[in-house]
């Protein structure tokens with residue numbers, strides 16, 4: 460096989476398949492060979508150029524004119540005519556939001572919509588996050604075991620996300636199904652028989668987003684980022700368009716909750732697999748903020764993202780023709796020895812943990828990063844304080860096969876409820 464530039468494709472590049480379980484289990488390990496020997500390669504199975512080193516990925520993020528984000532929410536696997544017809548029957552029209560918008564439209568929109576993400580504005584959400592975390596822990600603390608994903612880490616970030624957006628709490632189970640369908644539709648490789656089911660769920664999600672938006676328009680007063688957006692539309696109709704609002708309503712629910720739920724599950728799994736680190740944060744909670752950052756580096760929830768080359772360009776000395784699609788593997792950048800000493804080691808005191816690229820970098824860097832950090836810190840504070848004796852059960856971890864949203868579907872933990880600190884110290 461040859462790349463689009465006529466170069467021979469190595470056997471490992473030919474075998475690269477991010478829908479294989481090995482990628483989801485450990486993305487940086489899966490592309491270690493590339494990071495070390497072939498840092499930019501063409502993947503014939505995916506039809507993308509894959510970028511694996513820290514400096515190259517940062518340079519791609521930094522130049523969002525040469526490397527357009529326009530394909531960030533495009534289906535990575537083309538689906539059947541039949542599935543496309545199903546989506547069309549729901550008038551599905553996911554379009555530009557922020558994350559996939561080009562300049563100059565993007566920066567104008569980002570500026571207009573930034574205020575609810577300022578540290579001042581985010582402070583208002585903190586008591587609610589803590590209250591929710593406590594209430595969910597209350598429900599299982601005497602059980603001696605829990606599936607932290609099913610019993611806490613999925614629903615709490617979803618509830619917070621809906622509050623943040625100003626969306627009334629709709630059927631949470633349904634939104635969970637819809638979100639997973641959206642992930643599979645956008646970043647997965649659904650089998651032909653799965654494609655129809657996914658298309659129906661995504662179509663329904665799109666319609667629900669439209670209904671929520673219509674209802675909000677009747678009274679856009681009060682808190683919530685989407686309501687804020689509706690109010691801004693009156694002032695800046697060309698910046699905050701109808702298409703933006705509808706697309707963002709759907710994409711926003713996923714961006715704000717699935718990323719954070721997965722990141723927390725990944726962090727807890729990692730910390731519990733490193734008992735010394737876990738004990739240290741139990742004994743000294745002031746270590747938690749940097750531990751969160753280190754977990755986002757070591758085991759983040761968005762392992763890869765996409766860009767489109769808008770002109771002929773080189774990355775790491777490799778010629779990339781205009782029109783090429785790029786998969787930039789941030790999880791690999793985050794384990795790059797060239798940037799992080801002992802990159803594979805979990806070091807909760809690492810000085811440059813926050814250099815990780817899990818939130819992206821540059822003009823499009825995650826707007827919700829401080830909300831996500833706050834949630835993760837609070838979850839860790841509550842769990843280390845109330846369940847310091849918690850440990851992972853024997854289990855194998857499963858993931859939804861896709862390039863970009865990653866977290867264990869279940870996280871089983873156990874402890875001896877007789878040892879709960881609050882029993883000793885009510």
Ligand code: HEM
Nearest residue numbers: 557558715718719722761818819820823824825826827831
């Ligand atoms: C963009 C990751 C949580 C809202 C992004 C991007 C990534 C990302 C990789 C694209 C960055 C780029 O292209 O440079 C994450 C992770 C999260 C998280 C790992 C949790 C740990 C959130 C939350 C919200 C949010 C909680 C909302 C409340 C957004 C928005 C953008 C974005 C609006 C688009 C920004 C732009 O294009 O200007 N996020 N995110 N994210 N994220 Fe997040």
